[in-house]
Amino acid sequence: MTPGVTVWRCTACGSLFFPRRLLCATCHSPDFAEAQAVAARIEEITEIRHVLGQTHWAPRRLANVRTADGLAFTVGLLDGSQEGEEIALFQDGTAPFGRRLKESAA
Amino acid sequence: MGQGLEAAIVAVGQSRYVRRPEPGETTHTFIRDAILAALADAGMAASEIDGLAVTSFSLAPDVAIDLAWRLGLSLRWLHQDTNGGSSAMNMLGHAARGVHCGAARNILVVAGDATGLAGYAKIAANYNRATSDHLAPLGHGGPNGVYSLVTTRQMKAYGLEKSDYGHMAIAQRDWAAKNPFAVYRDPLTMDAYLAAPMVADPLTRYDCVPVVAGAQAIILTRPDAARGPHAPVHIRAVRNSFNFDNQRGDGLRTGISTFADDLWEAAGFGPDAIDVASIYDDYPAMVLAQLLDLGMIPDGDLGRFAREAIGRDRRPINTWGGMMSAGQPGGPAGGLNGISEAVLQLQGRAGARQVAGARRAVATGYGMTLYRYGGTAAAALLERAS
Ligand SMILES: [Zn+2]
Numbered sequence: 001m002t003p004g005v006t007v008w009r010c011t012a013c014g015s016l017f018f019p020r021r022l023l024c025a026t027c028h029s030p031d032f033a034e035a036q037a038v039a040a041r042i043e044e045i046t047e048i049r050h051v052l053g054q055t056h057w058a059p060r061r062l063a064n065v066r067t068a069d070g071l072a073f074t075v076g077l078l079d080g081s082q083e084g085e086e087i088a089l090f091q092d093g094t095a096p097f098g099r100r101l102k103e104s105a106a
Numbered sequence: 107m108g109q110g111l112e113a114a115i116v117a118v119g120q121s122r123y124v125r126r127p128e129p130g131e132t133t134h135t136f137i138r139d140a141i142l143a144a145l146a147d148a149g150m151a152a153s154e155i156d157g158l159a160v161t162s163f164s165l166a167p168d169v170a171i172d173l174a175w176r177l178g179l180s181l182r183w184l185h186q187d188t189n190g191g192s193s194a195m196n197m198l199g200h201a202a203r204g205v206h207c208g209a210a211r212n213i214l215v216v217a218g219d220a221t222g223l224a225g226y227a228k229i230a231a232n233y234n235r236a237t238s239d240h241l242a243p244l245g246h247g248g249p250n251g252v253y254s255l256v257t258t259r260q261m262k263a264y265g266l267e268k269s270d271y272g273h274m275a276i277a278q279r280d281w282a283a284k285n286p287f288a289v290y291r292d293p294l295t296m297d298a299y300l301a302a303p304m305v306a307d308p309l310t311r312y313d314c315v316p317v318v319a320g321a322q323a324i325i326l327t328r329p330d331a332a333r334g335p336h337a338p339v340h341i342r343a344v345r346n347s348f349n350f351d352n353q354r355g356d357g358l359r360t361g362i363s364t365f366a367d368d369l370w371e372a373a374g375f376g377p378d379a380i381d382v383a384s385i386y387d388d389y390p391a392m393v394l395a396q397l398l399d400l401g402m403i404p405d406g407d408l409g410r411f412a413r414e415a416i417g418r419d420r421r422p423i424n425t426w427g428g429m430m431s432a433g434q435p436g437g438p439a440g441g442l443n444g445i446s447e448a449v450l451q452l453q454g455r456a457g458a459r460q461v462a463g464a465r466r467a468v469a470t471g472y473g474m475t476l477y478r479y480g481g482t483a484a485a486a487l488l489e490r491a492s
Contacts, residue, residue, distance in 0.1 A: 019236045019477060025352035044262075046254035047307045048247040052317065053227040060245035064255045064478070072354075074255070074478065076244035095243035 004036035005089045005096040007071060016071040018096075039101065040065035041086050045077065065089075065098060110373060113202035114329040114338030115488070117150070118446040119143025123287050123320035123433045127220050131319065133164045134176065136435075137218040140321035141177065148325045148334045150212065155325075157183030157210030159201050161193035163229050163436040164221045183210035191386050191473020192346065193217065194322075194441030195484035199344035201326045211327060218321025219436025226317045226436070236477040247306055249388065250314055252475050254306035256357045257391040261308065263358055264394075264408045268308060271390040272299040273417030275312040275430055278387070280420070282427025284459035289318050289433040313390055315440070318433030322442040324449065329491070339449045339488050343372035346484040349476070357479030360392070360472055362399035365485075370401070373487040377402045381464040382451040383421075384444030386472040387428040392480070396470050397423075400485065422461045425451060441471035445486070452490040465490050 007018045012029035018037070023030055044064045051057050061077040065087065078099040081087050087098035121139035124131075137160070145152055158181055160170050168176075170186035183204050187193040194217055201213040221229060230248030232238045237246075246252065260266060275294060282288035294312065302310040332338040345368060347361025370376050377400060385393045394408045403411045415421040426432050426447035429440040448467035450456045456464075467488045474482040 019240055025354065044255045044258040045307070046251060046258065046309075047304075048245055048251050048254075049307075050303070050305045051227070051245070051247040051250075052230070053223045060247075062244055062246055062251055062255070064259070072478065074241060074244070074246070074252075093243065094239040096240065097244070 001090045001092045001097065003088070003090055004038045005091050007035050007037045008032040009035045016069050018071060018073045037067045037071065037089055039086055039088055040067045040075070040098065042081060042083050043072070045083055063098065110340060110342035111202045111206045112328055113205040113326050114332055114340050115324050115445070115449050116327050116332045116334045116336060116338050117144050117148030117325040118449050119145070119147050119323045120287060120443070120446065121218065121321045123289050123318045123435065125289055125316065125318055125433070127222070127319045131220060133162055133218055133220045134173070136220055136319055136321035137162070137173065137216050138177065140218060140323040141214060141216055144214065144323035144325050147336070150325065150334065152177070152179060155179055155212050155214045156181055157201065157204055157213030159185040159187065159197040159213065159215045161187040161197060161217045161439070162219050164219045164225060181210070183213060189474055189482045191388055191441055191480065192471030192482040192484040194439070194445055195344065195469065195471035195486055196346060198341065198445060198486055199346060199484070202341045202344060205326050205328055211331065213326045214323060215326065215442065216321060216323040217439035217442040219439055220319035221317065221436050223317065233475065237475070240477070249475055250306040250309055252479065253389040253391065254309045256479050257308055257389065259356055260358050260391045260395065260408070266409045266412070269296060269300060270409045270412040271313060272296050273412045274390045274393060275299055277416050277420055278424050278428040279431045281425045281459055282431030284457065285426045285432060288427040288431050289316060290427070290431045309389070312430065315388055315429040315434040318435050320433065320435040320439065322439050322446055324442065324446055336453045336455070337490055339452045339490055342374070342487040342489050343369050344484070344486040345369045347482070349481045353477050353479070353481070358395055360395050360399050360480065361483030362396055362470065362485055366400050369485055369487060373489070375466060375487070379466050380468050381422065382425060382448055382461050382467040383423045384448050384467065384469040385423055386441055386444060386470050387424055387430050388434070388440070388473065390430070392472055393423070396472060396483070400468065400470070422464070425456065425459050425461065445469045448488050452488060465492070
């Protein structure tokens, strides 16, 4: 798990994307620069309690989050952080996660 | 084309719908059964079919031509659709234009799946690259994880209560009780709805469509060539939308919002003229979103519509029980079931659930969750010839 989530910024118009696109949805430029989203605010939370075909499932918490730049994506929550809270973002492979800013600083 | 496409649906057929297929029952056999039922309904020989459209999540590695071969159909028009919940509507549009232009005389449109639970879970985790890379590793549990977040967003935006969605589940269960093909037909109470186990907050068991095995088929032909036993149902307008907002919105509007005005104008009638509605019901929140986008909730008060139009007045919406009670075969076939129900209603053949005097219907499709919500939406307006 590494700090920050890799997002993509169109070098022509500045639009941000996650997941990565082939062309910018705003200006259709093919040129992107990687950027790191390090924090976001939680907008909605769900807890996945049952999954079809899984008999031994440990519930997971997921959240829709939004960065200060306005980019929204879905993360796995690593703690009990709540709607409206600001969280630190992490990445495990291609998967985005988040936990409370305070605890991650500790 | 003031009066729409010169194309009509003349027959419908379906296989049985089952939670668990018997040994020997596969996607292919369910599709065959639906086709045989549709041909019988049309009074048509298989040799008269010269066009075929199919959608399925579980036909692979076979594709449309393999199906044509296995069915012994020699064709001059062939299409396979990959647009999930709006595949049926997409096929309807392509087939209607194919018939209208003379590319084929009689087109069979079929959708079916028998994924089994394990197969469905595999599809859900590998739905597309965004899902397998960015959602499945979180344990998102398939579309439930996506639409639970959308539902919470809708509840906050429109001030909805959990019970508002319950009215829809209960009303559709009441309709399903009158549909012998529905997998769940026992009455549902609000107490039972609210007490159901949580699957993905705020979605409980009755908000999530039961996966079933089954197939559905319809046959299109030119209205002037229709000679079957049932009144042709005219396709007045079909419109589609794909990736309308690049996933940069909130998922509370659908692509239907981009074409609704054009759709009604093309058909020459408006939402008030609709007698029966088949609204793609993968999740209750998306039914309300589509009705709003169609202009069928004029004051924009989703909660009141759920409580009064659906709960109290039993507005004829998803009169076959919807996928929530009748079952969702894989995904693609659900949309075709809604079209078929509209046809049965307009032909006066819906049995105990018949809406008296039904003449005009709307049917929709919605689906293909790209990342945060669905990326495809479509709608058709159907009318019985007077
Ligand atoms: Zn750009």
